[in-house]
Amino acid sequence: MSNEVLSPAEMGEADRLAIAAGPLDGYGLMQRAGEAVAAVVLARYPAASRVHVLCGPGNNGGDGYVVARLLAEAGVNVAVWAEGKQKAGSDAARASEACNLPVNHLNDFDTTEGEVVVDALYGAGLSKYLSPYADAASGISAAEKVPVVSIDLPSGVSGETGQMRGYFDAAVTVTFVRKKPGHLLMPGRRVCGEIIVADIGIPDAIVDQLKIEAFENTPELWLRWYFPRTAVDAHKYKRGHVAVFSGGPSSTGAARLSALAAARIGAGAVTVLSPGNSMQVNAGHLTSIMLRKADTIADIDEFVSERQPSAYVLGPGFGFGDKARDFTLRLLAQEPVYDMQRRIDLGGIVLDADGITAFRDDPAALFEAAGRVGAPPLIITPHEGEFGRLFPDIVGDKKSSKLTKARAAAKLANAVVIYKGTDTVIAAPDGRAAINANGAPWLATAGSGDVLAGIVAGLLAQGMASYQAACAAVWIHAEAGRRFGPGLIAEDLPLALVPVLRELIESQPDLR
Incomplete structure (x- = not known):
């Protein structure tokens, strides 16, 4: 290769x-x-x-x-x-x-x-x-x-x-x-x-x-065998259901960015799980995205039982107190959604922003939960500061490369790690890693990471394995930003995904 x-x-x-x-x-x-x-x-x-x-x-x-x-x-x-x-x-x-x-x-x-x-x-x-x-x-x-x-x-x-x-x-x-x-x-x-x-x-x-086991992150790595293919008989739930957790009334926008990105990348259904006091704010901004109240773990359990979403985003604008930790650990205690037709486990949990910071005082609790046999896949998306909060010993190693640090973090966390930056590194617990090189400075804008989290979840929901979904999401996100160019803001990114996505789908080889 x-x-x-x-x-x-x-x-x-x-x-x-x-x-x-x-x-x-x-x-x-x-x-x-x-x-x-x-x-x-x-x-x-x-x-x-x-x-x-x-x-x-x-x-x-x-x-x-x-x-x-x-x-x-x-x-x-x-x-x-x-x-x-x-x-x-x-x-x-x-x-x-x-x-x-x-x-x-x-x-x-x-x-x-x-x-x-x-x-x-x-x-x-x-x-x-x-x-x-x-x-x-x-x-x-x-x-x-x-x-x-x-x-x-x-x-x-x-x-x-x-x-x-x-x-x-x-x-x-x-x-x-x-x-x-x-x-x-x-x-x-x-x-x-x-x-x-x-x-x-x-x-x-x-x-x-x-x-x-190290690669430059290009479509060659994941397009041919792993990228979602939409069947002619697909319906919305066959294309996966993503649930995105919203924060309080003054911090709902980040979750909506993630939700819209998940929908744009191809998830058939997306639900924003909102605190009761944010329902009206979210309802005023959502159309194709569904909305559901989720204040407690019991609310989450009820929603999961009824709708069986396959992928989650938790963290953007959520707040990083006990609630973020409790919700994350509850999700990690579930079993993955199994697709009988394709005989694969679907989905996983994308932990971003406040969801990462919530575990800064006890990262071992997160890593242990993610390492449980049968736990759904976990994808962590830290930037430099968040990486240091979860992995202080690893980030302190001045002699190691970012590639080495990402691999060590993924192994310790039992998770796929997207170590963000101009040179984003995606690492899996088994040692595989990819370095992304198509990023652009225009992506350094508030909300860009929320969009990335939604793309990852949308691909997970459609059946991509966690490592390949993370690699594909990082490349697509960067390519959309690179093509858009100066003036990019996070709200532009979901729609900017469309031409990139179209080219990828049209270039997929016929595997029949």
Whole structure:
């Protein structure tokens, strides 16, 4: 699957397996990598007055020497810069010897408009500050209109975490085989520029041996096998019933946003469960969405017995006292709704906003309830602050990536975790995880998360499993916001889902 994401360690293992399998050895792979980068430079910058190739001490630098040699052979004015020699006997040393161009010391590096820089200092495995090359990076950043082509990752960006320790700001990053977490996780993602994944001769069969469980969140991950298909004989309850809990009279809008999103994404029926003192407020704003009073657990039990909803949203505008905890634990004590026709469990509980904060003093109670055998699936949707309230020990680990933290939280919570942000990570308790990369700044608006919670619940109600529903919801939500663009407010999002949803449905392959 081309949207797999390889950690630096997994990429190293892929290299090892490929070399062992042949026909390419390590030097052969280096040659292929250099060829890919040189081709990009020639195609993108044919008018460059000079190409500076900055070579580091390891294999990334070796790739750079190959690039320099190939560009020089193509007639390009090339300058090579390094601080020292490669390790004797290494593939990088072979590449530097074959380059046969004069090597200038990095301390003297300078550039000017009209030139291009190839950043071959450090690759995805960097785990320290960029020094002594930070001055070179700063010089390029200060120069006007000097594009940088980075090999593997912009030097200074960790391939594991996306954190930056002094960095190059690339116009293009050429990586190999698959993307790395650092290409997708912030803040590294914003300095990668356009990312090109080049084939250097490592076949998919090698990657398959690694049993990768991290992915870039794209429709390839969930559209073909998991996305809902509406049958010609469908009626509204066949398309799932979502219940959304409303807050008090002054905070009802968030629940209505979730409810409308659940309906727009395809749930056949949606009910807002409202406190008695909010019924009139909600009734004045709802048309196709049903309304039901729910002040107590007995009210919930009665509603569930009568209507058997398959998915719930609890938290948006709800308030985070005892009521939120009690309602959540009661829902988790139920058995999932079973679809006899499709032979699957439907639905689950989406816990958002105040529903998450309600457990800040006793998160173990939530995690234990979610881990009960037979409990309905739980999906938690925390932003950074809410994540810290539920998982203080995990968020405090400064060395771990957002991907690692999301996976640890999902395992601890016995829940799918949507760790929100510009680089939202979706993680399942079994270790699967996806990094979302199609987000847009327009989504940073009040109520956007309420819409996301409703989309997740709407997909759950239609039969998507919790992890796939979370992945699909995050991507669709982000895509709708990206296409709408500047001026987006949360009220726009449910309707903005329609063209995205239509394209997905029309592109679904026929599985007959």
